[in-house]
Amino acid sequence: MSSLRAKIQDVFNEPACEQNRGKDAKARKEGCSKPLTPGAAAGGCAFDGAKIVLQPITDVAHLIHAPLACEGNSWDNRGAASSGPTLWRTSFTTDLTELDVVMGQGERKLFKAIREIKEAYGPPAIFVYPTCVTALIGDDIEAVCTRAAEKFGLPVVPVNAPGFVGSKNLGNKLAGEALLEHVIGTVEPDDAGPYDINILGEFNLSGEFWLVKPLLDRLGIRVRACIPGDARYLDIACAHRARAAMMVCSTALINLARKMEQRWDIPFFEGSFYGITDTSEALRQISQLLVKKGADPEILGRTEALIADEEAIAWKKLTAYRPRLEGKRVLLNTGGVKSWSVVHALMEIGIEIVGTSVKKSTVEDKERIKQILKDDNHIFEQMAARELYAMLSEHKADIMLSGGRTQFIALKAKTPWLDINQERQHPYAGYDGMVELVRQIDLAIHNPIWRQVREPAPWDCQPAVREELPSTRSETATVQAFKKFAGTMADDLGES
CATH class of the missing domain: 3.40.50.12380 (Nitrogenase MoFe cofactor biosynthesis protein NifE, C-terminal)
Structure with a gap:
C-alpha cells in the first residue's frame, strides 16, 4: 500500500501539467479531480479508469481480482475496435465470495485463476486488477503476480488502481505507471528504424x-x-x-x-x-x-x-454540405481533447458554436478554445440538465453533439442530437472522418422527423367551430323532402 501511495503522489505532482505547476504544494497534493464521496459514482472510479486505458490491448487477458460485481466494466463499454485478437472481449474474474474474504483465500484463488488462464488461452501476458475489496483486505497482488510470472513463464502485470484511491482520471494515469514499470522496455525489437x-x-x-x-x-x-x-x-x-x-x-x-x-x-x-x-x-x-x-x-x-x-x-x-450547414448552430457538450479539436473542425465549414463544455479539459485545452472562439461566453464548465433543456427548447442551437447521457434532453426538447463520445458508431478522425462527421450532422439536422415531432399533437388541437355540421344539414334536407312528399300525398287524397 505504501508503494501505491507513492505512485499516487507522483501522479499528483505531474510537472508536465501546466495547471499542476501553478498550484502551491498543499493544493498539488490534493490532485486535479474532486474528492470522491463514499457511495457516490462520481463518473467512474480509479479501477474503471485503469481498465479503460488497458483493456484495448487486445491480446492480453484482463483478470479482475474481486467479487463478481466489480467486472461490470465490460469489453464493449467504450467502442474500441480490434483488427485481430479478441481475447480482450473475454471477462476474467476471481469471483471472490464472503467465505474467500473471511478465510483469507484471495491470494490462493488469484494464483489459481492465473494458472487456468495460462493453460486455457496461452496469452502473451495477463493484467491483474485489484479493486476496493481486495485492496482493503490486504491481498499482496504484486507478490502473487511476481510468483506467477516465475512459475508460468509469462508476464503477469499488477495494475494497482483500486477504486477508492480516486477518480477515473487518476486511474488512467496509474495504468500508465503500470505500463512503465512492468511492460515498456522489457523487449528489444530487432527492426527499430528512424521512422x-x-x-x-x-x-x-x-x-x-x-x-x-x-x-x-x-x-x-x-x-x-x-x-x-x-x-x-x-x-x-x-x-x-x-x-x-x-x-x-x-x-x-x-x-x-x-x-x-x-x-x-x-x-x-x-x-x-x-x-x-x-x-x-x-x-x-x-x-x-x-x-x-x-x-x-x-x-x-x-x-x-x-x-x-x-x-x-x-x-x-x-463543398456539397457547406450551403446546407453554414450558419447552423451547434452546442457541444463534451470535454477533454474534443472540447477544442471538434470546435475547430466544425468552424472550418462555417458552423457556429453556441457553447462547448470544458468539464474534463486541461488548462491547455481551455486556452486553445479561447484562441479559436475569441470569446469566453461560449465556454461552460458544466451545464445542468435543466439549463441544457432550456437552451435547446428555446431553439438557441440547431443540434447538440454530446455523449449518450444527455441524448434524452435533446430528444425531449425536439432537437437533433449526434453522439460524439465513445459510444458512437461512426469514426470521425482524419480527413475521411471529418467528411463523415459533417455528413452525419447534415443527416441529423435535415431529418424530416423533426418537422413532424414539432407539430402540435392531434389531441392538443381544437377543431374549428362550425355554424352547422354536415350531418345536421343532411338531416334537415331529408325532413324537408319528407314534409313536401307528405303534403303532396295529402292534397291528392283530398281531391279524391
Missing part, C-alpha cells in the same frame, strides 16, 4: 485510428505502438525504441509521455486528428520531430504533398 513513432491516448473508438494509419503508412512512418487502441502486448513492450510520440489525450496519459521522454529521449507533442487543419498539422509535427531525431529531411516534402492531395479531396467532398 518509428508512438501514438499515446488514442483508443481507436469505432475504428478511428484506422482512418489515420494509412496516411502514416504512405509517408513510410511506422506506428511502433498505439497505446492503447488496437494494441498488442509485444508492440507496447518495444515502444521505448520509437523516435517520436504524439499525445492525443493529455488528461489520460501525460505522465506516460513525459517519463518516456525522460527515460528514452522520445520527444512528444499534443495534437488532434479531428478536422482537416488539425490532421494536417499533426502530420507536419510528426515529420518535424522525426527529422530532429535523425530522419531524412525529404520526408517533410512528402508530407506537404500528401497534405495537399488529401485536403483537396476532403474540401471537394465538403
Whole structure:
C-alpha cells in the first residue's frame, strides 16, 4: 500500500501539467479531480479508469481480482475496435465470495485463476486488477503476480488502481505507471528504424485510428505502438525504441509521455486528428520531430504533398454540405481533447458554436478554445440538465453533439442530437472522418422527423367551430323532402 501511495503522489505532482505547476504544494497534493464521496459514482472510479486505458490491448487477458460485481466494466463499454485478437472481449474474474474474504483465500484463488488462464488461452501476458475489496483486505497482488510470472513463464502485470484511491482520471494515469514499470522496455525489437513513432491516448473508438494509419503508412512512418487502441502486448513492450510520440489525450496519459521522454529521449507533442487543419498539422509535427531525431529531411516534402492531395479531396467532398450547414448552430457538450479539436473542425465549414463544455479539459485545452472562439461566453464548465433543456427548447442551437447521457434532453426538447463520445458508431478522425462527421450532422439536422415531432399533437388541437355540421344539414334536407312528399300525398287524397 505504501508503494501505491507513492505512485499516487507522483501522479499528483505531474510537472508536465501546466495547471499542476501553478498550484502551491498543499493544493498539488490534493490532485486535479474532486474528492470522491463514499457511495457516490462520481463518473467512474480509479479501477474503471485503469481498465479503460488497458483493456484495448487486445491480446492480453484482463483478470479482475474481486467479487463478481466489480467486472461490470465490460469489453464493449467504450467502442474500441480490434483488427485481430479478441481475447480482450473475454471477462476474467476471481469471483471472490464472503467465505474467500473471511478465510483469507484471495491470494490462493488469484494464483489459481492465473494458472487456468495460462493453460486455457496461452496469452502473451495477463493484467491483474485489484479493486476496493481486495485492496482493503490486504491481498499482496504484486507478490502473487511476481510468483506467477516465475512459475508460468509469462508476464503477469499488477495494475494497482483500486477504486477508492480516486477518480477515473487518476486511474488512467496509474495504468500508465503500470505500463512503465512492468511492460515498456522489457523487449528489444530487432527492426527499430528512424521512422518509428508512438501514438499515446488514442483508443481507436469505432475504428478511428484506422482512418489515420494509412496516411502514416504512405509517408513510410511506422506506428511502433498505439497505446492503447488496437494494441498488442509485444508492440507496447518495444515502444521505448520509437523516435517520436504524439499525445492525443493529455488528461489520460501525460505522465506516460513525459517519463518516456525522460527515460528514452522520445520527444512528444499534443495534437488532434479531428478536422482537416488539425490532421494536417499533426502530420507536419510528426515529420518535424522525426527529422530532429535523425530522419531524412525529404520526408517533410512528402508530407506537404500528401497534405495537399488529401485536403483537396476532403474540401471537394465538403463543398456539397457547406450551403446546407453554414450558419447552423451547434452546442457541444463534451470535454477533454474534443472540447477544442471538434470546435475547430466544425468552424472550418462555417458552423457556429453556441457553447462547448470544458468539464474534463486541461488548462491547455481551455486556452486553445479561447484562441479559436475569441470569446469566453461560449465556454461552460458544466451545464445542468435543466439549463441544457432550456437552451435547446428555446431553439438557441440547431443540434447538440454530446455523449449518450444527455441524448434524452435533446430528444425531449425536439432537437437533433449526434453522439460524439465513445459510444458512437461512426469514426470521425482524419480527413475521411471529418467528411463523415459533417455528413452525419447534415443527416441529423435535415431529418424530416423533426418537422413532424414539432407539430402540435392531434389531441392538443381544437377543431374549428362550425355554424352547422354536415350531418345536421343532411338531416334537415331529408325532413324537408319528407314534409313536401307528405303534403303532396295529402292534397291528392283530398281531391279524391
